[in-house]
Amino acid sequence: MSEPIRVVVTGAAGQIAYSLLYMIAKGDVFGPNQPLILHLLDIPLMMGVLEGVVMELADCAIPLLRGVVPTDDPAVAFKDVSAAFLVGSMPRKQGMERKDLLSANVRIFKVQGEALDKHAKKDVRVLVVGNPANTNALICSKYAPSIPSENFTAMTRLDQNRAQAQIAARLGLPVGNVSNVIIWGNHSSTQYPDASHAVVQTDGKQLKASDAIKDDNWLRSVFVETVQKRGATVIAARQMSSAMSAAKAAADHMRDWFNGTAPGQFVSMGVVSDGSYGTPKDVVFSFPVSIKNGKWEIVQGLTIDDFSRKMLDATGKELEEEKTDAVGIIGA
Ligand code: NAI
Numbered sequence: 001m002s003e004p005i006r007v008v009v010t011g012a013a014g015q016i017a018y019s020l021l022y023m024i025a026k027g028d029v030f031g032p033n034q035p036l037i038l039h040l041l042d043i044p045l046m047m048g049v050l051e052g053v054v055m056e057l058a059d060c061a062i063p064l065l066r067g068v069v070p071t072d073d074p075a076v077a078f079k080d081v082s083a084a085f086l087v088g089s090m091p092r093k094q095g096m097e098r099k100d101l102l103s104a105n106v107r108i109f110k111v112q113g114e115a116l117d118k119h120a121k122k123d124v125r126v127l128v129v130g131n132p133a134n135t136n137a138l139i140c141s142k143y144a145p146s147i148p149s150e151n152f153t154a155m156t157r158l159d160q161n162r163a164q165a166q167i168a169a170r171l172g173l174p175v176g177n178v179s180n181v182i183i184w185g186n187h188s189s190t191q192y193p194d195a196s197h198a199v200v201q202t203d204g205k206q207l208k209a210s211d212a213i214k215d216d217n218w219l220r221s222v223f224v225e226t227v228q229k230r231g232a233t234v235i236a237a238r239q240m241s242s243a244m245s246a247a248k249a250a251a252d253h254m255r256d257w258f259n260g261t262a263p264g265q266f267v268s269m270g271v272v273s274d275g276s277y278g279t280p281k282d283v284v285f286s287f288p289v290s291i292k293n294g295k296w297e298i299v300q301g302l303t304i305d306d307f308s309r310k311m312l313d314a315t316g317k318e319l320e321e322e323k324t325d326a327v328g329i330i331g332a
Contacts, residue, residue, distance in 0.1 A: 001035060002033065004036050004037050004067070005037070006036070006079070006081045006082060007030070007036050007039065007081060007082065007084075008078055008084045008085065009024070009039070009041070009085045010041040010112065011041075011042060011087035011088025011089065012040035012070070013049040013053060014042070016247050016250070017040075017053070019246075019248070020087065020251065021038065021057060022057075023248070023251040024251065025038060025060065025065045028251050029254045030255075030258060031259070034064070036064060036065065036066065037066050037068070038068050039077045039078070040054070040069065040070045040077075041071055041077035041088065042072060042088060043072060043088075046072075047070070047072055050070045051070065074115035074119075075115060075118070075119055078115045078120045080120070081120045081124055082124055083258075084116065084120065084124055084125070085250055085254065086130055086136070086140065087129040088108070089101075089104075089108055089130030089131060089136070090104045090105060101132055102132055102322060102325055105132065105136055106139050107329070108130070109139045109140040109143075110140075112140055112143075113140035113142065113144040114144070116147060117145065117147060120144075120147065122147055124151060126141075126153065127154075127155055127253055128152070128154045129155045129250050131187070132188065132322060133155050133156075133187045133270060133284075134187055134188075134270045134286070134319060135283075135284065135319070135323060137152045137154040137270060137284045138152075138272070138323060138326070139326055139330065140152055149272045150296070152272070153269045153284075153296075154269070154284050155246075155250055155270065156187050156268045156270050156286035157249035157252050157253040157267065157269070158231075158242065159187060159191055159230075159286075160268045161245065161248070162193075162226075162230045162245075163193040163227045164178045164179075167181060167195060167198060167200070167213070168200075170213060170218070170223075171202065171209075171213065173202060177200055177202065178198060178209065179200075180198045180199050180266055180288070181193065181194070181209070182194040182197060182266075182287075183227075183286045185285055185311075185312065185316060185318070186318050186322070187270065188315075188318060189232075190318045191227070192224070192308070192315055193223065193224050193227040194308060194311070195209045195210060195223060196210060197288070197302055198210075200212050253267075253269065257269075258294060260293070261289075261290050261292075266288040266290050267291070268287065268288055269287070269296060270284045270286045271296060271298070272285075273287070277304055277312060278304075278309075278313075279312060279316045280317075280319065283316070284319070285319060287299070
């Protein structure tokens with residue numbers, strides 16, 4: 001068994017963390033042979049609640065979990081961490097637009113970027129979950145110049161998982177039979193869930209999802225809108241934002257980043273754009289990526305038809321606007 005690695009989860013007293021901590025601690029992300037020490041960051045007001053979470057982690061009696069460090073100090077939280085799940089922020093409430101969140105949240109990610117820069121391992125892999133995730137990840141990276149920008153990513157895996165589930169349900173297939181659905185752009189209602197490169201396994205054969213579904217109209221309307229609005233639909237039903245599914249997606253994202261993707265398969269991650277597919281450069285844009293040896297690469301050469309072009313441009317424009325607003329707020 002290897003030496004324990006240090007993993008930080010921010011917003012550790014919140015509802016996503018409540019599901020996520022257990023998944024990380026029992027080896028779903030870093031594997032059954034990787035012991036770990038969990039660093040839990042939250043705000044001073046939540047230290048009492050966090051104490052309860054620490055007790056529960058102890059009571060889970062998980063052999064892989066070698067230590068827990070609860071704190072309200074980013075310097076302690078980010079010290080020597082190899083992986084960071086940045087979940088803590090103000091969650092979206094019913095009726096609240098994502099743009100309202102920007103002002104409250106980018107400041108948090110500036111502070112955390114600076115703390116990562118000073119205290120984390122230089123090869124730390126950072127996943128931003130807290131919304132607006134893409135722009136928060138960009139700001140965090142800007143304030144951590146000693147850590148490569150490719151080590152900062154934003155979560156669109158929940159959208160990908162939602163999209164896969166919609167296709168599987170439509171075809172009556174297990175969700176594991178669906179792959180290569182893409183989420184392009186922002187984790188917001190402008191995101192573009194794209195099934196045109198997706199494949200499904202059905203009756204022992206591999207088919208293009210669009211050939212199996214045989215309804216391009218559904219794929220371009222109901223499917224896209226259902227995935228785009230799924231977060232709001234869950235909030236309307238639960239009166240709280242998605243938590244269990246968000247935790248599962250965060251675990252999936254980081255597991256694939258550390259372990260790689262299967263040959264021919266890709267997953268969606270928000271990463272700093274290099275302008276691939278005519279997207280704006282230097283925003284955190286969700287692309288299909290393949291991962292090998294801990295490094296992601298944007299999948300190249302996919303066909304972008306007129307419909308996709310329009311959708312990519314719209315979400316790219318929103319990300320550029322968010323970036324301008326964020327820079328205006330923090331005066332970067
Ligand atoms: P929550 O409100 O239950 O928990 C958030 C926690 O973050 C709270 O304990 C709060 O005290 C803490 N926090 C606030 N400021 C902090 C700071 N500066 N440092 C450390 N901790 C801080 O919220 P929940 O449901 O866990 O959601 C967390 C975030 O994840 C929200 O921004 C939500 O919108 C986002 N989210 C993102 C998804 C995605 O797909 N990217 C999906 C679902 C949620």
